[in-house]
Amino acid sequence: MRQRVLTGVAGGAFIAAVTYFGGTIYDFVYFGITCIAIYELSKVFFNDGFDYGAIVNYMFAIALFVEKATKYQHFFDLFLFLYISINFLVFVFNKKTDIKKVSEIIFIGTYAVFFMYHMMLMNSSPYVWLVYIIAFGSDTFAYFTGKLLGRHKLYPEVSPNKTIEGAIGGIIGCTFLSLIFFNYLSINKYFYIIIFSVSASVFSMAGDLTASKIKREYGIKDFGYLLPGHGGILDRFDSVLFVAPVVFYFVQYFL
Known part of the structure; x- marks a missing residue:
């Protein structure tokens, strides 16, 4: 766990710095x-x-x-x-x-x-931060909600630990974080934002489940060993892959 946390903090700081400077x-x-x-x-x-x-x-x-x-x-x-x-x-x-x-x-x-x-x-777009907020925020809220309230399995054949309660918690948390982000940018299209947030959170979970299904079908635990405690790049960016297009096209066509 200590190694996982250290890798997460160091990796997160690196990506944050790279994103900030663009x-x-x-x-x-x-x-x-x-x-x-x-x-x-x-x-x-x-x-x-x-x-x-x-x-x-x-x-x-x-x-x-x-x-x-x-x-x-x-x-x-x-x-x-x-x-x-x-x-x-x-x-x-x-x-x-x-x-x-x-x-x-x-x-x-x-x-x-x-x-x-x-x-x-x-x-260099401010909305790239929204990708991180949704992908990692949704995952975090889903994890803790599942730990506290999880009773019903979401997709046990692919990811035994994920629960329906956790997924709902992830969606609610993602929506809350998105509303804060858009309020910071003085964007108040709340109907679009809520629809977008729910959809983006679902896509984030779909990205996670896609990676899990690939690993289960091919009988592997992680995609690699580049990130100690996390696995490979795809183990960390699986949700980002699905969320990025959702954010990009939402901004392009609805804002």
Whole structure:
């Protein structure tokens, strides 16, 4: 537990500092996190962090990083088309590649690369803090509510310790924190904020359950050992991956 707390405090301080300063360093850090996530998932799916399926996703991550860090931001659609097309062509012309392999490659590209890309899109935006507030706040409220009041299992086949009461506590806590955040920014669209907060909290839990289901299906405890006491990058950022797009599109279309 002591090691877990120390890692959490040090890691949280590092990410907070990187987010506060923003800029190129922020993009580089999240590009690095994306590549580590690709490596971890590739080790799980292909038993090789540098399998050609992993390399295709590293290239996709590089393309999106370059697209974000330069003036060529209108190239996203082209890069996405090329990424999908390359995977389909490999499937057609490589006899050793079956539909399962292609599905796993595109799963990694969607889950680790595309979802995380939204964190880069919010570089220097105040709303990037909302991602952390929802992802970690929802998890914290759910944990303590579950410990105190948890009686009914939420999804025991995937995550035996999660409870319905904990999930409700996470949603309520997330909504409370979001209202404080938006009030600080003098935004009072309370109806939208409440709908958003509930949805974002559900997505945060879905991110956690997605990671848990992958680990359960492949018989692993953690995705890696990079973060002592926590596991791998995906063990810590599983909720962030799902929350980031929700925050980004809410801000884009409803504020």
